[in-house]
Amino acid sequence: MNDLDHAAGPLLVPTPEAADHPAHPAVHPASARPAPDAPRDGAEATLARLMARGADFLGSRLAVLGGAMSWVSERNLVAALSEAGAFGVIACGAMEPDRLRQEIVATRALTARPFGVNLITMHPRLDALVDVCVEQGVGHVVFAGGIPPGPAIRRAKDGGARVVCFAPALALAKKLVRSGADALVIEGSEAGGHIGPVSLNVLAQEILPHLREVPVFVAGGIGRGEAILSYLEMGAAGVQLGTRFVCAAESIAHPRFKQAFIRGAARDALPTVQLDESFPVIPVRALQNNGTRRFLEHQAAVIRRFRDGELSKEAAQLDIEHFWAGALRRAVIDGDVEEGSLMAGQSVGMVRAEAPAAAILAELMAQAADAVRARAAGG
Ligand SMILES: Cc1cc2nc3c(=O)[nH]c(=O)nc-3n(C[C@H](O)[C@H](O)[C@H](O)COP(=O)(O)O)c2cc1C
Numbered sequence: 001m002n003d004l005d006h007a008a009g010p011l012l013v014p015t016p017e018a019a020d021h022p023a024h025p026a027v028h029p030a031s032a033r034p035a036p037d038a039p040r041d042g043a044e045a046t047l048a049r050l051m052a053r054g055a056d057f058l059g060s061r062l063a064v065l066g067g068a069m070s071w072v073s074e075r076n077l078v079a080a081l082s083e084a085g086a087f088g089v090i091a092c093g094a095m096e097p098d099r100l101r102q103e104i105v106a107t108r109a110l111t112a113r114p115f116g117v118n119l120i121t122m123h124p125r126l127d128a129l130v131d132v133c134v135e136q137g138v139g140h141v142v143f144a145g146g147i148p149p150g151p152a153i154r155r156a157k158d159g160g161a162r163v164v165c166f167a168p169a170l171a172l173a174k175k176l177v178r179s180g181a182d183a184l185v186i187e188g189s190e191a192g193g194h195i196g197p198v199s200l201n202v203l204a205q206e207i208l209p210h211l212r213e214v215p216v217f218v219a220g221g222i223g224r225g226e227a228i229l230s231y232l233e234m235g236a237a238g239v240q241l242g243t244r245f246v247c248a249a250e251s252i253a254h255p256r257f258k259q260a261f262i263r264g265a266a267r268d269a270l271p272t273v274q275l276d277e278s279f280p281v282i283p284v285r286a287l288q289n290n291g292t293r294r295f296l297e298h299q300a301a302v303i304r305r306f307r308d309g310e311l312s313k314e315a316a317q318l319d320i321e322h323f324w325a326g327a328l329r330r331a332v333i334d335g336d337v338e339e340g341s342l343m344a345g346q347s348v349g350m351v352r353a354e355a356p357a358a359a360i361l362a363e364l365m366a367q368a369a370d371a372v373r374a375r376a377a378g379g
Helices: 042-058 075-083 097-110 126-135 150-158 170-178 200-210 225-233 255-263 290-307 313-322 327-332 346-350 357-376
Strands: 064-066 087-091 116-120 140-144 162-166 183-187 216-219 238-241 269-271 284-287
Touching (some): 042 357, 064 075, 075 087, 075 097, 075 357, 097 126, 126 150, 140 150, 150 162, 170 183, 170 200, 183 200, 200 216, 200 225, 290 313
Parallel strands (some): 064 238, 087 116, 140 162, 183 216
């Protein structure tokens, strides 16, 4: 049987209040049917209990964050995830404040459920973006791409938003909590997009037992419900997934981008290769294509020109950094899967078909509930 078919359970079915706020047509899964919100059996009750802290924090039914993905996580996917009981997060990326405001307003037109906004800390107008979130009453601001400046955290909190930060190590996690982070995400190197050096397997062991002050969400390489259950049992408040939601029916990613995900295997999603340690490259995990092959040649050519005295070190470094400018947009929006950036996590191998966001979530939750049942049966 197709896992997607047997998965719908009360944890996933839209509540009556959601039905009062009809969303974008694409947001409604055909399989949605009215049902009581309460867990159906002990396994679902166990799952709901394990997710309670994270779900309370997010204000959603499921402690599942839709990891913000630049160009992918816009109004349609964000609203679809929130409508289906998870917590969608808009990827602000390089948007200017006015553009972000439009996206928030448009998302709210599609869902009355809570969603968040992900801001990249090195954005030159970070404060203005925080102000837009506050002005629009966004409940949760996620700071990504580095340790957020204290004033930005305070600005968001003073405006009434809850602040979520990425913690790459235990010491930094504790520091972020002291600086006011209300929740943390720990993201392992299995993830798609910009990555750190440590796997979620290790980060979870290093951080979860020692940090109980705030909810901690785990991310990176999560593709099935059994893994979600395991991390919840280890003390995670919830999970964040990105790669698994790229092929949601509601995602506006180009059909060729989605096809690349459906075809891709874990071993195809590799971090960028740095040719020379004097010219650092920020690691990004992506499906290999002609662009990733050309990037190696490009680095080699630029480094040769530096050695020949044609380029200064700074100019060479900038040239290398600019190689991928606009490349994610080219792949996601224009469908240029040969030269664009196919950012994807290792869980890409578990993406098998396009499916409504609600069905993907239902499948994950059914797998988690089945695992609870198997444990109870001693299996
Ligand atoms: C295509 C793509 C784009 C992403 N863009 C962003 C981004 O703009 N900001 C961010 O904080 N994380 C970004 N991420 C990371 C996701 O938010 C999420 O943490 C990650 O996908 C989780 O790991 P997984 O891919 O293994 O599920 C991106 C990931 C992908 C696959």
